[in-house]
Amino acid sequence: MKKILTANISGGTKISGYEALKKTLSMRPEEVAFMVERSGLRGRGGGGFPAGLKWKFLPQNSRGTIYLICNADEGEPGTFKDRHIMEFDPHLLIEGMVIAAYAVGAKQGFIYLRGEYGWIAKFLPKAIDEAVREGLLGDNILGSGFSFYIDVFRGAGSYVCGEETALIESLEGKPGRPRLRPPFPGTNGLYGKPTLVHNVTTFSCIPFIIQNGPDAFKAASSTGRGGTKLFSISGHVNKPGLYEYPMGTSLRELIYEAAGGIKGGKELKAVIPGGLSTPILRADEIDVSMDFDTLAAVKTMLGSGGIIVMDETVSIPRVAQKAARFYAHESCGQCAPCREGTAMIKLLLDRMVNGQGEQDDLDQVMRLCRYINGSTICAFGYAVSLPIAAMIRKFRNEFEALLENR
Amino acid sequence: MKEELKDIINRLAERFPEKESALLPALCYLQNRDGYVSEEGMKSVAVILDLPEARVFSTASFYSMLNLKPEGKYIIQICTNVVCTLLTENPLLEYISNSLGIREGEVTPDGLFSIKEVECLGACGYAPAMHINEERYENLTFESVDEIIGSIRKSELI
Numbered sequence: 001m002k003k004i005l006t007a008n009i010s011g012g013t014k015i016s017g018y019e020a021l022k023k024t025l026s027m028r029p030e031e032v033a034f035m036v037e038r039s040g041l042r043g044r045g046g047g048g049f050p051a052g053l054k055w056k057f058l059p060q061n062s063r064g065t066i067y068l069i070c071n072a073d074e075g076e077p078g079t080f081k082d083r084h085i086m087e088f089d090p091h092l093l094i095e096g097m098v099i100a101a102y103a104v105g106a107k108q109g110f111i112y113l114r115g116e117y118g119w120i121a122k123f124l125p126k127a128i129d130e131a132v133r134e135g136l137l138g139d140n141i142l143g144s145g146f147s148f149y150i151d152v153f154r155g156a157g158s159y160v161c162g163e164e165t166a167l168i169e170s171l172e173g174k175p176g177r178p179r180l181r182p183p184f185p186g187t188n189g190l191y192g193k194p195t196l197v198h199n200v201t202t203f204s205c206i207p208f209i210i211q212n213g214p215d216a217f218k219a220a221s222s223t224g225r226g227g228t229k230l231f232s233i234s235g236h237v238n239k240p241g242l243y244e245y246p247m248g249t250s251l252r253e254l255i256y257e258a259a260g261g262i263k264g265g266k267e268l269k270a271v272i273p274g275g276l277s278t279p280i281l282r283a284d285e286i287d288v289s290m291d292f293d294t295l296a297a298v299k300t301m302l303g304s305g306g307i308i309v310m311d312e313t314v315s316i317p318r319v320a321q322k323a324a325r326f327y328a329h330e331s332c333g334q335c336a337p338c339r340e341g342t343a344m345i346k347l348l349l350d351r352m353v354n355g356q357g358e359q360d361d362l363d364q365v366m367r368l369c370r371y372i373n374g375s376t377i378c379a380f381g382y383a384v385s386l387p388i389a390a391m392i393r394k395f396r397n398e399f400e401a402l403l404e405n406r
Numbered sequence: 407m408k409e410e411l412k413d414i415i416n417r418l419a420e421r422f423p424e425k426e427s428a429l430l431p432a433l434c435y436l437q438n439r440d441g442y443v444s445e446e447g448m449k450s451v452a453v454i455l456d457l458p459e460a461r462v463f464s465t466a467s468f469y470s471m472l473n474l475k476p477e478g479k480y481i482i483q484i485c486t487n488v489v490c491t492l493l494t495e496n497p498l499l500e501y502i503s504n505s506l507g508i509r510e511g512e513v514t515p516d517g518l519f520s521i522k523e524v525e526c527l528g529a530c531g532y533a534p535a536m537h538i539n540e541e542r543y544e545n546l547t548f549e550s551v552d553e554i555i556g557s558i559r560k561s562e563l564i
């Protein structure tokens with residue numbers, strides 16, 4: 001199998017590679033952008049938006065300021081991919097950012113690192129300094145006349161700051177509250193300037209694409225679209241961890257082959273396929289190709305690729321309760337449906353799990369999910385309502401049992 | 407003291423195209439220095455960065471890692487999100503609370519420890535996980551937790 005993201009790993013922060021950057025600097029910016037567009041690369045932050053299309057929303061051939069931001073806020077429960085790229089191969093990320101900056105004409109970049117990743121905050125700047133020392137970053141990169149700078153900005157604990165407009169607010173020294181769109185960051189981002197935001201893993205795919213071409217990237221997937229994908233697999237499996245597999249690998253293969261199957265020989269009950277915010281799948285639904293389109297067709301999402309595996313001992317209402325607590329805690333509070341809705345859902349699920357639920361509570365939670373869905377400023381609303389509604393729809397009998405046995 | 411803070415924050419501000427971006431780093435600096443972000447500290451930051459006090463307060467209170475009151479010298483941050491609690495039979499939070507004799511949000515009488523419940527730490531593959539200040543601990547068991555807390559206590563005796 002072809003590995004894309006680990007292509008440059010050479011242990012620690014030793015510099016190798018940057019071959020893609022050298023090639024980039026011999027091309028025209030629009031040629032670089034065209035290669036990324038043709039590769040079909042889609043954002044790895046959760047939304048799966050086509051990268052090439054996003055770049056087109058930026059001003060083209062402008063002499064004005066354009067900012068580049070790397071979203072390293074990784075807060076989606078079940079997800080730990082960006083962390084490992086930054087730990088084991090920070091130069092892959094740096095190289096990807098420099099290439100993207102060259103293509104879109106950005107001079108200044110920021111890595112917005114989640115506050116909890118303190119150990120990464122210590123050595124990422126060292127990797128940046130190394131790249132600067134080697135002439136791969138900073139003034140006049142490799143004598144090309146192109147200059148680009150990267151600074152690390154540390155968050156301070158907020159899930160919503162992973163949402164790109166909240167992240168921009170946070171970088172501006174404000175509470176991380178998402179902005180109403182339009183305008184989009186592509187025209188009005190950081191300090192009101194055009195801004196391109198990508199996830200760590202998205203940037204890290206770019207060196208491979210430039211070096212080996214868009215077709216090689218497509219060929220690395222099993223669907224002919226979209227390269228490889230990093231899956232962070234956790235929960236009741238024998239070998240939890242981070243795995244790079246072709247986009248489109250089946251969920252069954254990831255659980256039973258990559259992650260070594262269910263721990264302790266127990267039965268599989270359910271899987272959350274792409275981070276806590278993606279709708280749950282039952283054990284009989286895991287013969288599914290893990291790519292954006294197939295998962296959307298079965299009403300869930302690839303999301304961040306955080307696969308949470310649950311065995312037969314897990315109580316789904318308890319998982320729903322934990323999820324609801326998380327969302328109620330992390331809502332930024334700007335939109336009434338999200339603020340009040342998550343608080344109410346948490347209250348109702350708490351009371352159900354504690355054996356004090358009322359008959360109407362389940363329908364009430366479903367009504368609240370519908371009420372939140374689509375009526376909020378940011379996609380946090382979907383992140384709450386879709387997964388909780390799916391847990392109730394697919395495991396309704398477990399919730400009803402709580403109401404009957406109280 | 408004031409002059410020194412001014413120098414430090416101004417240096418932070420130089421890294422950014424607009425100095426308002428130095429607000430969060432400045433608040434983190436205060437927390438590192440004092441263990442928490444004091445009201446006096448926030449007022450100084452507002453003056454130095456030329457921002458309204460209300461802006462500084464609202465930013466400081468938004469982020470869960472910023473403490474607006476004194477905490478223990480060691481802040482034990484336990485993940486209680488989905489994966490960490492799937493794998494622990496008895497939640498770590500309860501175990502640590504019992505062993506330290508304090509609840510989440512409280513500080514031990516000797517000022518050494520406080521306990522905080524935190525959201526997913528990005529260690530789900532190595533669950534359960536916690537942080538103590540900036541240190542990260544993964545694949546925890548009750549025994550390893552005892553050991554970690556014990557060795558901190560020992561280091562404090564010297």
Ligand SMILES: Cc1cc2nc3c(=O)[nH]c(=O)nc-3n(C[C@H](O)[C@H](O)[C@H](O)COP(=O)(O)O)c2cc1C
Pocket residue numbers: 042043044045046047048049071072073074075076159160161162163164165197198199200202203378379380383
């Ligand atoms: C509530 C919420 C949380 C998010 N958290 C993250 C995150 O932690 N990391 C991330 O890369 N994207 C996150 N996103 C998606 C970003 O808004 C944005 O789409 C992404 O950074 C774009 O990068 P990409 O094009 O590379 O996917 C989040 C979105 C929402 C609505």
Ligand code: SF4
Pocket residue numbers: 160177178330331332333334335336338339376377378379380381
């Ligand atoms: S949906 Fe929730 S998190 Fe998003 S802006 Fe509204 S209140 Fe904030």
Ligand code: FES
Pocket residue numbers: 077078079485486487488489490491525526527528529530533534535
């Ligand atoms: S759920 Fe605890 S680290 Fe992710």
